Amino acid sequence: xxxxxxxxxxxxxxxxxxxxxxxxxxxxxxxxxxxxxxxxxxxxxxxxxxxxxxxxxxxxxxxxxxxxxxxxxxxxxxxxxxxxxxxxxxxxxxxxxxxxxxxxxxxxxxxxxxxxxxxxxxxxxxxxxxxxxxxxxxxxxxxxxxxxxxxxxxxxxxxxxxxxxxxxxxxxxxxxxxxxxxxxxxxxxxxxxxxxxxxxxxxxxxxxxxxxxxxxxxxxxxxxxxxxxxxxxxxxxxxxxxxxxxxxxxxxxxxxxxxxxxxxxxxxxxxxxxxxxxxxxxxxxxxxxxxxxxxxxxxxxxxxxxxxxxxxxxxxxxxxxxxxxxxxxxxxxxxxxxxxxxxxxxxxxxxxxxxxxxxxxxxxxxxxxxxxxxxxxxxxxxxxxxxxxxxxxxxxxxxxxxxxxxxxxxxxxxxxxxxxxxxxxxxxxxxxxxxxxxxxxxxxxxxxxxxxxxxxxxxxxxxxxxxxxxxxxxxxxxxxxxxxxxxxxxxxxxxxxxxxxxxxxxxxxxxxxxxxxxxxxxxxxxxxxxxxxxxxxxxxxxxxxxxxxxxxxxxxxxxxxxxxxxxxxxxxxxxxxxxxxxxxxxxxxxxxxxxxxxxxxxxxxxxxxxxxxxxxxxxxxxxxxxxxxxxxxxxxxxxxxxxxxxxxxxxxxxxxxxxxxxxxxxxxxxxxxxxxxxxxxxxxxxxxxxxxxxxxxxxxxxxxxxxxxxxxxxxxxxxxxxxxxxxxxxxxxxxxxxxxxxxxxxxxxxxxxxxxxxxx
Numbered sequence: 094x095x096x097x098x099x100x101x102x103x104x105x106x107x108x109x110x111x112x113x114x115x116x117x118x119x120x121x122x123x124x125x126x127x128x129x130x131x132x133x134x135x136x137x138x139x140x141x142x143x144x145x146x147x148x149x150x151x152x153x154x155x156x157x158x159x160x161x162x163x164x165x166x167x168x169x170x171x172x173x174x175x176x177x178x179x180x181x182x183x184x185x186x187x188x189x190x191x192x193x194x195x196x197x198x199x200x201x202x203x204x205x206x207x208x209x210x211x212x213x214x215x216x217x218x219x220x221x222x223x224x225x226x227x228x229x230x231x232x233x234x235x236x237x238x239x240x241x242x243x244x245x246x247x248x249x250x251x252x253x254x255x256x257x258x259x260x261x262x263x264x265x266x267x268x269x270x271x272x273x274x275x276x277x278x279x280x281x282x283x284x285x286x287x288x289x290x291x292x293x294x295x296x297x298x299x300x301x302x303x304x305x306x307x308x309x310x311x312x313x314x315x316x317x318x319x320x321x322x323x324x325x326x327x328x329x330x331x332x333x334x335x336x337x338x339x340x341x342x343x344x345x346x347x348x349x350x351x352x353x354x355x356x357x358x359x360x361x362x363x364x365x366x367x368x369x370x371x372x373x374x375x376x377x378x379x380x381x382x383x384x385x386x387x388x389x390x391x392x393x394x395x396x397x398x399x400x401x402x403x404x405x406x407x408x409x410x411x412x413x414x415x416x417x418x419x420x421x422x423x424x425x426x427x428x429x430x431x432x433x434x435x436x437x438x439x440x441x442x443x444x445x446x447x448x449x450x451x452x453x454x455x456x457x458x459x460x461x462x463x464x465x466x467x468x469x470x471x472x473x474x475x476x477x478x479x480x481x482x483x484x485x486x487x488x489x490x491x492x493x494x495x496x497x498x499x500x501x502x503x504x505x506x507x508x509x510x511x512x513x514x515x516x517x518x519x520x521x522x523x524x525x526x527x528x529x530x531x532x533x534x535x536x537x538x539x540x541x542x543x544x545x546x547x548x549x550x551x552x553x554x555x556x557x558x559x560x561x562x563x564x565x566x567x568x569x570x571x572x573x574x575x576x577x578x579x580x581x582x583x584x585x586x587x588x589x590x591x592x593x594x595x596x597x598x599x600x601x602x603x604x605x606x607x608x609x610x611x612x613x614x615x616x617x618x619x620x621x622x623x624x625x626x627x628x629x630x631x632x633x634x635x636x637x638x639x640x641x642x643x644x645x646x647x648x649x650x651x652x653x654x655x656x657x658x659x660x661x662x663x664x665x666x667x668x669x670x671x672x673x674x675x676x677x678x679x680x681x682x683x684x685x686x687x688x689x690x691x692x693x694x695x696x697x698x699x700x701x702x703x704x705x706x707x708x709x710x711x712x713x714x715x716x717x718x719x720x721x722x723x724x725x726x727x728x729x730x731x732x733x734x735x736x737x738x739x740x741x742x743x744x745x746x747x748x749x750x751x752x753x754x755x756x757x758x759x760x761x762x763x764x765x766x767x768x769x770x771x772x773x774x775x776x777x778x779x780x781x782x783x784x785x786x787x788x789x790x791x792x793x794x795x796x797x798x799x800x801x802x803x804x805x806x807x808x809x810x811x812x813x814x815x816x817x818x819x820x821x822x823x824x825x826x827x828x829x830x831x832x833x834x835x836x837x838x839x840x841x842x843x844x845x846x847x848x849x850x851x852x853x
Contacts, residue, residue, distance in 0.1 A: 158550060193205070547572075806851065
């Protein structure tokens, strides 16, 4: 049967006519035409609409976590993102932001990414359908991949993974196109694949592992069949080079843009190559850290994630495909190529992923790179469903229609199950967590100050607000990691209003150490130099975590002259000879401007390996523990001692009590059942109990027993909660249990007498 007659036949009659007693049905055995059938079936267009609609519905409302902030800032200002620069994504984002009229800069790029993600899922759908001619296979493969949490979550925010999924899907499609094209036309198909490969390398370098396998197979096939001339071979190389043209964005940005947040100096060829090859990170590693790779542990993690993300049915069908595909001539070679690419990619990443597997957040970073492997596993799972169908129909030909209906319904139900299971965790349409986080950091700063940042979530959120929305333009936001690169001063000094580079040198940071290990050296300054020049100029300096750069004594010298004190949500750098009074400290605590929301405070809302959970933990610890306790209590020696003078300072203790109590009230939210739920950690209960106990002692000394008992009741309540939430609290456990016992023995009705209820 020729290709034209296949198009005119009904799907069911076509399947039936191709059943033969010699072996399993092979719908694609007659693909010998040198013309591509580019007609898209109606169900593929329906799938495109579903994928794009669902992703757009879930598009992140504001700046997402991860590296999204860097991409948004770079696209907004036509700057350069972190290595290797991702010039294609940044350029597309820059153009999109100029033509798309709705939303903030963050939402615009998120929206574009959602469309790209939906198209990537559609490409997988039509690739699977082109491979098998079996719609249920396309439904299973595309829904397993598109509605997995990993793919879905990283396709609705400003990340490069959706575009990488699209290009890898196109490469997989072109494998089929190459194999089923006439020999004399394959050289042109190879040129098309070469151009796609070049574009793919302008986005994410991990695609090179697929490009290498697919390109080598195409080259060997062309040589074997004598289907390529020397001229065509050169043209293939040229088309690959044309695909790399987006890298011109790097030098163009250096000359045409004054981006306040660009990465690297790209005015020279060496600068462009350094950035494009990720040599500052380590070209073949995920991080620049020297860490032993546990290959076996990485493999176990990968296998576990595949099952969790794609579902056991997809994994089983993938295995079934690998067991049976050699019986189907139309897919045999193609599956070999897919399997080779998958094995190379998986082995390479398991060998090179120098990630700390004891850290949940770093494991989450590693998981994102499994999407490229999941793409092939999903496709092979779809192919496995087709081989299963073919073998079943061969054995039970009279049940063909029933088998087709069962597998069709099953694939749809599986896709629906994937979508329902992951919708709530992937719906970011109301999530503005990162923006709130950044605002809380910036709101605590006085006018015309300098803020030193460490960590992606704090750096990207504040820099996005500062440089894309104009929020707190009086504050200079400095990323301490970037400050350590020799190009930072030249490329960023124009964007600062107050920040001073001491002695025109480079900050001593991890990259400086790495450079010295490579035989390079730079004149550097340290924290003391940095603090000295700003205090001499009268410029207030605040930090949001100091970088742990080195154990060298010189780097600790600043601690002899300066101290870092919690001042609202950030830490103020102060000279030790200018200590802060308790009254001044409490005034700052009472005037705090923190914006509390459940999504910013409740870590239980987020998966363990997510950036959101990390942010929630850090936010709560800073707002409830570090600020009121470290600054308000631990700055006073022996504050927990019974004989300390603070016990005599009733007004100060009451002010501290109100600060802590207000924090508890502010962080009380409604749970799913409409009941009050307090988002707190064990230390917060303990500390409020300490202050309550101090007030109990104070009032008891003056024989104001009613007031004493009110605070004694709060002490018992808070410490009881502390003990309930604590697993290992020795020796605090013995102390608190003894005080609770003493209070209840002295006043048996302490917890039941309404007169002892403290009205707030």
